[in-house]
Amino acid sequence: MPELPEVEVIRRFLNRNIVQEKIDSLDILYDRSVEFEGDFNASVLCGQRICFVDRKGKYLHLGLDRNDLVIHLRMTGQLYFEPEREPKDHIRWVMNFQSGRKLYFRDVRKFGRLVVHPKGAPKFCKNAEIGFEPWEMPLALWFDELKTERAIKAVLLDQHILAGVGNIYADEALYQSGIHPERKASSLDQHEANNLLMAVRVVMEKGIRFGGTTFRDYLGGDGKKGSMQDHLSVYQKTGSKCRKCSGPISRIKVAGRSSHFCPRCQK
């Protein structure tokens, strides 16, 4: 579900709401939704304070006194307090704070994970380092990463290169910069590469500003839907008119994902 902008909206919510809170307990309702990187269990969290709420790409990183928590919402994960006005089915874990507040994790498809790490620099991706935030990626390195035969969209979606780009914002950034999703990454010149990275930054800033994109499950931590879906140009707009040339938006499969683009504006 959520890409960088949606996770950032949730991060800001958590940052306002759970920093300095002390954990009392973690109730695990579905075992596989929680993993432990080390020889301990949920009871280690008791009494620990939330020191900070950070984010790397689509991963949330909660720093505790003696552990680090990494949360990935995958496709349908949601985090919120006060479930009386939210669905109360599909809850996978509940974090109880000593203040009495409860943070709920709801996840219909059960792909999301809370991973408890020992204190230190937690690993986000499984077998490799996670890539740069779009705003921190150096232009020269970005251009270097494009020296591959892969489709440009596959590179955009690769979390080891850029962190946080998913299917929606990849399609939007490619549209904004006039680049066809199937173009070989190595065929982009310096100018196109720069434009594309700038487009990623702009479209993500816009996504954050509008509170994220809600097609089905996404909710900000306050339980509110985002409105970025009303400001998209191509994603999920197959057949409707291109904003630039009025031609129909196409949909094809690239890198195993459905991809939406304007055949006339994106070469």
Place this chain on the structure above:
DNA sequence: CTATAAACCTGCTGGC
């Protein structure tokens, strides 16, 4: 190195 599929899961939609 790259590309594709499958696995992990459930629910919704559209066609017949």
Place this chain on the structure above:
DNA sequence: TGCCAGCAGGTTTATA
């Protein structure tokens, strides 16, 4: 109304 295929914002692993 019922059934079934296909699809969904993601990541990892296996296979070609």
